[in-house]
Amino acid sequence: MDAYAQLQQCLAEFHQGWNERREYKIRTSGGLEIRVEAIRHPSLIRQLNTFQGRVTARAERGAPNGPGSRPPSSLDALELLHEINTALTAWQPVTVCESADPDDTRACLRAFRDLRRRARWLLGYDPPTTLLDGHVCDHCGGALRVATDWSTDIRCAGHPDTPPCGTEYSRWQLAVDHIKELIP
Template identity: 30%
Template sequence: MERTLKRIADNCVLMHNGWNDRVEYEQAIKYHTTECDTLGGCDCPTKNEKRAREVKRPGLLEQLKEYQQNKDVNRNPKAARGAPKIKTPKMHPELNGYLTLDEITCDAYMTLDRVLEEAGRDRLWLAQSLKGVFQGLHYQVAQFSETHPDLVHEVDKALNRWINQAKTTLHMTVADAMFANMVCENCNGALAIAWDNSTDIRCIGSPSDPPCGHTYPRSEWITLYEKGKK
């Protein structure tokens, strides 16, 4: 349960606050010699050196809001009238991802309202912005983690769903490939990896249970493959 609560806390931070990315780049550095006349210009050697810095990324809610505001969605009257009736997104590619923030907002309030009611918590706590909800959600869930562990897992699973939905819209992830004959050794959940092999193999849970968070780095792939052959 402690691991689940930690994952809920981390995912809430991704939604409302964001994260830091390490950005590596090269910078041209000129090394002046003792004979160098810097005032008159010089031909001192220049070397490209690697540098790194931390870049703050805004929360997924803020990124989705910006994406929505800048998404080009044909604003002709006919298109506007037709938007609410859309049933087949593939017929309206210009709206792809445009409604993601609204979908997450509706699903979050509906899901958390039911969870708080079943847990016996004050549902009026949800009468605030969605950002405020994610800022305090970990505390709320921790209050009923011992009496309603099933509801904690439901919140954990919902958060994973919202984050994956947001990242897909923002093109932060690629499609996953699932492994047919291997399961997580920690919880027997399914295993998956990005199609371009850019991620570690990770547990994605099962239809009834959320992922446990276990991952397999490249150094363990051969061992995992050998286990799958047995």
């Protein structure tokens, strides 16, 4: 899939929503059966508009014996909506023109992938991630990304100018390799 098609697919999550495939197992009289369901999620923008996150501890603090004011919920969603709107305005010529400069299209795709990742993290679909220092992808030499709590496998994050190659590494294998280096 070319960069423009990937960009349109990414933008569709912001405006139209997306389908997610979920597999689950159920025990039947015939044994264990694997079933699949498709879940339709509303658009990220709609979800961010109605997001009622929790107030951070910092926002809850105030004067111990005085009146105070705090927001009814986290302002993170509002800030992210503003960033999305700013990006849509700034990248509008690229998002509507398939014949835009390929470098601009890839830069636009990176910007919206980052916004999508942040929105999905804020809404609870994905765990927060961080880049893994000292390691690169064996296939393309790109950076590697993992959940901050190590609850996901490690994935290629690509280079600043290229998308990820799709390679995944077992988080457990990295731990085993690290332990083997420590044992003489």
